[in-house]
Amino acid sequence: MPSACPAVRSTLAASLIGLACAGSPALAQNPCAARNPCAPRTTNPCAGKNPCAAKNPCAAKNPCAAAAKIDAKLVTRPKGTRLADGDRAVLVAEGKRLWADTKLSTNGLSCASCHTANAGFAASFAQPYPHYVQMADQQGGFKRIALDEMVQFCLVVPMATKPMAWGSKELAALTAYTGVVQASFKPNPCAAKNPCAAKNPCAAKNPCAAKR
Numbered sequence: 001m002p003s004a005c006p007a008v009r010s011t012l013a014a015s016l017i018g019l020a021c022a023g024s025p026a027l028a029q030n031p032c033a034a035r036n037p038c039a040p041r042t043t044n045p046c047a048g049k050n051p052c053a054a055k056n057p058c059a060a061k062n063p064c065a066a067a068a069k070i071d072a073k074l075v076t077r078p079k080g081t082r083l084a085d086g087d088r089a090v091l092v093a094e095g096k097r098l099w100a101d102t103k104l105s106t107n108g109l110s111c112a113s114c115h116t117a118n119a120g121f122a123a124s125f126a127q128p129y130p131h132y133v134q135m136a137d138q139q140g141g142f143k144r145i146a147l148d149e150m151v152q153f154c155l156v157v158p159m160a161t162k163p164m165a166w167g168s169k170e171l172a173a174l175t176a177y178t179g180v181v182q183a184s185f186k187p188n189p190c191a192a193k194n195p196c197a198a199k200n201p202c203a204a205k206n207p208c209a210a211k212r
């Protein structure tokens with residue numbers, strides 16, 4: 001399905017999960033592509049006929065498949081509230097710890113599962129907040145989103161849990177540490193064009209792969 005491939009490739013979520021496009025040179029070179037449990041169904045012309053699809057044990061846990069819309073209010077900072085105050089160094093240290101804490105999610109993922117070494121971030125991450133983030137638009141209708149709201153968004157969507165209290169130390173800490181990560185972020189010039197699905201540097205970070 002050549003027409004479906006470029007569209008899927010253009011989303012970072014798709015490249016994150018190790019994309020397989022039927023008929024592309026990528027598929028030929030990547031022996032794992034066909035086994036990727038997260039590969040978007042739209043690229044698989046056989047999906048509809050697959051008698052096992054409904055029994056796929058990964059489906060429910062696949063954070064990438066959750067393209068459903070969320071209620072934007074869940075991750076929109078309520079008027080009149082603000083981040084908790086605190087010593088910046090303390091917040092950053094606490095945020096760094098939380099970043100790797102799988103207990104924050106209901107699906108065994110931590111922020112680090114997807115974002116270690118700047119993985120999972122589109123070029124937009126380099127811009128000052130608030131700014132446009134594709135996933136936040138697609139699943140929440142946000143045309144601009146603030147950093148603390150983006151943290152809440154990743155808690156609610158890929159980590160399948162509840163947003164944190166808006167004035168909590170935890171949210172302030174995660175936001176502070178994510179700001180530190182952002183400061184050292186350099187966009188990957190290849191990501192947008194992704195000519196290299198075959199050499200997919202994200203495949204190893206596929207949060208679903210580890211569970212097999």
Ligand code: HEC
Pocket residue numbers: 012013016063064099109110111112113114115120121122123124125126132133134135136147150151154155158159174178207
């Ligand atoms: C299952 C993978 C996954 C997990 C876990 C995850 N994220 Fe994300 N994150 C993504 C994806 C996908 C995007 C969307 C990138 C896009 O559309 O540009 C994203 C985007 C972001 C962005 C916005 C980047 C930008 O362009 O401005 C931030 C900030 C962020 N995540 C922080 C976090 C934090 C903090 C956590 C932990 C609480 C977390 N993420 C957990 C996958 C994940």
